[in-house]
Amino acid sequence: MLSIKDLVASVEEKQILKGLNFEVKPGEVHAIMGPNGSGKSTLASVLAGREEYEVNSGSVTFNGEDLLEMSPEDRARAGIFLAFQYPVEIPGVSNANFLKTAVNEVRKSKGLEPLDSKQFLKVMQEKMKLVEMDKTMTQRSVNEGFSGGEKKRNEIFQMAMLEPSLAILDETDSGLDIDALRIVSNGVNALRDGKRSFIVITHYQRLLDYIVPDHVHVLYKGRIVKSGPKELALELEEKGYDWIKEEVDSSVNA
């Protein structure tokens, strides 16, 4: 589904990703962990198509297509969803209006008829339950005045509405209390259907107690330096990242 080969990317002339290789198959849940500054959020930004990130070399294909050639909106229409680490507030645009526009643009790109207000409302009410969202949140401006937890729930709600084939969760657990973490995780788990894939980017193992991954990868200095089963996350929680840093740094020096 997603295939990243030798990806080198930089922001403001500074190289962050330094030859990253990574493969996601349908239905898989991959966790990407790593110390601060290792390139986790850069990877998410490059996949979503942020213009300030420059891809220097390497390739990313999504369902056989060159993802790097696609605009952010085309990536979304093709089925990629990024849950933002810092969701943006958009005053004056109601959550419902925003989502209706987005859902119908995605439908249009697939040659489907747009949903009318009644149909849209029905789908929305159904998906709101997934993240225990109340009706007033859909009428408010996108993320405006939302608490940290509400913003993250809104991200998962949007994901549920847009039904992507690959969702990238960029530090979705940051700033969440335990209740919000549970709600967000339940929402994600409800969307695991064996076909939809997830890349869960996180600094802490805590989230992976709720969203159990198939594979865990450690990103360090712009490369994936270690991959393993879900137990790797527990090992990292216990031992920290220093032993991996040492392993990598000594092999580079040798």
Next chain:
Amino acid sequence: MSTSTLNNSSAESFTQAIDHFRELYGNHLPAQKSLQIDAAAVFSQLGIPTTKHEEWKYTSLAVIAKNTYRTVNPSDNCSLSKSNVTSLALTNDTLLYVIENGKFNASASNANALPKGITVGSLAELAGDARVQAHLMKHADFSDESLVALNTALTFDGIVIIAEAKTECATPIQIAVVNNTAGEALNIPVRILLIAEKNAIVNVTETHHSFGSKSPVLVNVVSEVVIAEQARVNYIKLQDEDQNTCHVNYHKVNMARDSYQHISTLTWGGGLVRNNLNIRLDDVNCTSYLNGLTIAKDYQVIDHHTVVDHAMPNCYSNELYKGIIDGHAQGVFNGKIFVRKDAQKTNAFQSNKNVLLSDDASMNAKPQLEIFADDVKCSHGATTGQIDEEALFYLRARGIGEVAARALLNHAFAADVIEQIPEENLKSALLDRLTARLNA
């Protein structure tokens, strides 16, 4: 205040037009004759302001000198009928009155179903009415406003609206001011007088449109709004003319105690538009809202000058102006708030926010607060920036195309001003027109 004329020929040509007009139509409004003679003298002294004038620093009226205007007069005939103007009505139930080239066009107006106690009619016909005489040309001070003087000297018609004490007109009264040209450049004075007597409630919408050959037009509008004790006036100006139009607009509001006014000035048409709003909170416990919107593209110049004058204690004013400037267009916002010595416990707020959509667009914003009382709460702020790139990316990352995403953000930014309008039907009609304008 010092003024200098644009060039002799231009100011003189208007003075000649005034002389000619006075010769032929000097007795047209007998009750206002001496005021009109005074105004003529003031104009010939002040001339047309140039950019050396402090209040005209950013907006040049040089375009006026490029055209040779014929000044409209009482002998001009109206040619528009009801069928020409139905599309101008903002809502289905609106009471629509038409001013065509400065003249009240009764046959194009829809004068049905006026509630009891509301008078709407031609200024020429009502100028002798004692209530009109008491106010007409008495509020819009022309002693240092040359364009108000020009309008006052040349006024021969317009519209008068009187809401008698305790009357309420829930249905919006719409004044459609139409510039209708047939191949010649016109100088059009438009005069509006609105009197809301004690406890009256009235909704007035003044809309501006271009018809005909779309020749150059100088439309010079002066409105006087008199709000008596406990009266409430909701007022909307929608300026949607073509780009050959130079539109100068002076709107004076005089508020008595416990009165309320809410005015929205929505400007998205016209080549050069200058609005002067002058709100005088003349007694205690007045509430005044002023909102404005500029949507400019191409080479449009749109200028909002506002003066909120707190003369007495315990009043509230709140002002929100926003602008979206594209192309080579220029926006100006100059908002003055005076809080006089006696105006203790004043609350006065002002905010101006602008978005520039192109590198060649520009905005000049100048908030001014002059406070002479010591127990007041006042604030002002002005910001000018670009479209929010983070918000744009967020929308695109959800599948919304770049063009649609920009339109959504611009609409949200501008709709904020229209959302403040209290009357629901007008609000939704104007939001629809905003959408159309942003997609044009």
